[in-house]
Amino acid sequence: MDLNFSAEERAFRADIRAWLASHLPDELSARVRAGQRLTRDDLQRWARILGAQGWLGAGWPVAFGGPGWSAVQRHLFDEECARADAPPVLPFGPVMLAPVLMAFGTPAQQQRFLPGIASGDVWWCQGYSEPGAGSDLASLRTRAERAGSGAAEHYRVNGQKTWTTLAQHADWIFCLVRTGHGSKPQAGISFLLIDLKSPGVTVRPIRLLDGEAEVNEVFFDDVQVPLDQRIGAENQGWACAKYLLAHERTHIADVPRAKRGLEHLKRIARLEGLWDDSRWRDRIALLEVDIVALEMMVLRALCAERGGGPGLDIAALLKIRASEIQQHLAELTMLAAGPQGLPCGPEAPASRYFNQRKTTIYGGSNEVQRNIVAQAVLG
Structure with missing residues (x-):
């Protein structure tokens, strides 16, 4: 290699x-x-x-x-x-939805939605999590029922999504909704694209500990969605969901920004006089080892793809290690900043620390990811 x-x-x-x-x-x-x-x-x-x-x-x-x-x-x-x-x-359109459209969308859907994503003109958000359906995503309850007839037939959507990142700024949302029931909870789920300007959609920001409203609740009250805004077959949306989550979890790794954050931490440590403390240098060195190891995991996967062999399915592993590293990096940066790290504004290290606490939850909690890895290894 x-x-x-x-x-x-x-x-x-x-x-x-x-x-x-x-x-x-x-x-x-x-x-x-x-x-x-x-x-x-x-x-x-x-x-x-x-x-x-x-x-x-x-x-x-x-x-x-x-x-x-x-x-x-x-x-x-x-x-x-x-x-x-x-x-x-922002990954929602170009990194997460676009591959789903390419893999499962019709040519007409691809021609309709991909250009706006590629240009940056149309913003998307993700409607997966619900109250009571986060890591256990298959238990979602937002429902889409068919209404009307003939050319006027459509879905009528009712329910709620939560923790929807930047929905207050988005133009469209891609949603998992329940359209039927089956022997497994994953059955009966469909993948819909919904215009957030549609009548019956309400977006309500959630104020976080850092004072910002990065995430939102999104309510659907008899929202009409044309049938041609369903991606893939009805009741077969779980395949789209899994495909999208693999791209999301890989994106979370973001090794380059972790490396840049490490450089920032080192600068703060030097400015605050911590670099001469061997205990602090040890903590930073251990974090750097973790980042380098994560980078080697990513490069190993890239090497396999470059060599023409099968890609390494390490999305769950990347999500686990990267999210924990991001939390550790945010914590050390806040501690190194000392009094300058107090949460006096959204740019303060403490504010970023609060925000990074969610990384081990979104994209599938790390406990669930460990189960996925265990099943892949142990069967």
Whole structure:
């Protein structure tokens, strides 16, 4: 297994670095570097810059309007974006929904929805979790029933989603809804695309410990959804759900931003006079070892794909280790900042610490992921 990058891959990295130097707005990178909370306009501005270049869907094949990059090239692109302090790409449209549309959508659905995702013009959010249906997602109760007849036939959706990230800014939501019942709880679930401007949709922000409203409750009261906004067959949405979750869990790893966060932690430790304390250096060194090990896991998977062999199904492992590392990184950064880390605003390290506590829950709790790994290994 050769983990070194080829000459072509190193040249690709240089091209990405040069492009970022000329296209990434200084004020955006400055906000990211300072740890400031990015607004909707900040995030969409960067998404549209990438979209205009054809790079917002960095993992998309050429047939669907993407650059057709290899897995290694996507990794290098992510590394250079993190190194340049570029804003993150919100994953809901380009990373999570788009692969589902490519795999399960009809040509008409692909032509309708993919261009808006690729350009950064249409924002999506994820309607999975419900009160009482988080890690046990198959127990969801939001219901979609058929109504009308002929050309006017549609779904009538009633229910509630919760912890819906950035729904207050989104244009559309992709939802799991119950359309039937079967012998297993996973049966009878369908995958719908719903316009958040539809009558009967209510979005209510949830105020968090850091004072922000990053997540929301979304209520559906007799919301009419056309049948052609169902992806895949009726009652077969669980296949879409699992496919999407694999992409979400892999995205959570985000090794490049963990490495950038480690550099930030080291700077704080030096500024606060902690670098001379061997106990602090040991704690940072142990965290760095964990990040390097995570990176090796990612590179191993990329190496398998580059060699033409079967990809390594390590989404659950990546989600477990990456989320725990992100929490540890946020905790050490807050402690290193000392009094400067008090939660006096959304940019304070303590505020980021509060926010990072959720990483081991979203995308499937780590307890559930460990069960998945155990079943894969032990049967």
